[in-house]
Amino acid sequence: MAPDGQGTYLDGLIAGLGWTLATALLAWALALVLGIVVGITLTTSRRWLRRFAGAYVELFRNIPLLVQMFLWYFVLPELVPADIGHWLKSLSNAPFVTAVVALGFYASASVAVQIAAAIGAVSLGQRHAALSLGLTIPQAYRHVLLPVAFRIAIPSLSNDFTSTIKNSSVALTIGLMELTARARAMQEFTFYVFEPYAVATLGYVGVNLIVVNLMRALERRVAIPGFISSRKD
């Protein structure tokens, strides 16, 4: 099995898996940073800040990812000043960069909601106790609320993480040659349909199983004995 390009089809699929991982991991890092900031903002006492964060969440979670990718890739460069637009278009890895940004923002909306919910799940008494000890609000978040909230959020965040890996396949619409795009190319060249997708499926399942298990290990590792999601195993 050797196509006209470089190496075998399997090499192509492996390279595709590499792009899938790179895209998903960077996008996930971006989603965590943005999501945590926006999630915390959602729980602040300032109303206009909460409004702003709420609008952010609704914006990014209510537009289909496919459309968002398309907007970032084709529409954004036309909206910014011509010079910047030209620079954006001439980025040598434009599909990759765009995919990371689009996927990161998309996933961050969900992360923000999980984080906000987790902060809300920490009992109000803790917040009051922290404040009455004389901690400032940022200190209360930093030392009391967030450490517990992050632990509560781990299971639902691992769900988002696997979604991000699967959603990276949408980047094929802007020309990123990730795993699904490679499988598609292979199908078009050879008319073998099931084989490339079977391999791609194994790739996604394999990666996601690793992620799920790592997140479980992390959850167990950081668990506070006798406190929240204490696992019996």
Next chain:
Amino acid sequence: MPYILGLLVLCATIASGGVYAEELTGTLKKLKETKVLTIGAPDANVPFAYLDDKEEHIGYSIDLCHKIAEALRIKLGLDKLDIHTRSVTSATRIPLIQNGSIDIDCDSATNTLKRQEQVSFAPTDFIATARLVAKKSSNINGLSDLKGKRVVSTNGSANLEQIISLNREQNLGMTIMTAKDHAEGFLMVATDRAAAFAMDDILVAALIANSKNPSEYAITTESMSIYPSGFILRKNDTAFKKAVDEALSAIYTSGEINAIYAKWFTSPIPPKGINLNFPMTEQLKKAFAHPTDSGNPDDYR
């Protein structure tokens, strides 16, 4: 013991082959019984097969498929043979052919030897030439003008494969980008994301004709290679393929094809009444005079 079994199977095969030699098999048998021919057609491949304003499939390939159906009806001695059209995409057409959901894929798929391992092709009905499309303002007349520039082609197309190898062989230092479909490849040129789009001339001609500003684009004259194309049929159904081959060959050699070709390639076509102005090439005239289903481009020169 095993060899006796093998012998039995062999005898049975010979016997059944002898007895049923005159009977219809495969797709032809199904057509005779159901009186329905199911064709697969894409929704937006101008002018081969696309949807008109009444949401019906029309096009060069669709016309040819209707002719084939008529020939099959006569061959099978049926009073009627209904045609059911099913929308397919490049991702679904092969599984649908293989599992029997459609009998012919009425598109115009590039015929390659690699693809023939999976499916059969009807006699070539079109020969596309690989060319480049670029904005006139960028002054691109050939591959050599694209050194160090960004070039896009469609994922999974032979054109993409070719541009990648040309880039490597001739050391052009181009950045090769992939688009998910032809429309997006063209959009990349329209929005200056890529300097040129490497694609079949006919597809590009249709895209330009339907663009906002057709005079803005130019197709290079340099031919990078040719791609014969035809309908996709199920593999190993020789009786059905033979019937389709005969039907198409009759249309080709009788000259009936000239009118059908002219209707779609050199006359105004729906929905906008655009004329693609795409006269028949010498290669295609040759392929019509001597119908062939070869997947080797060298056989068409």
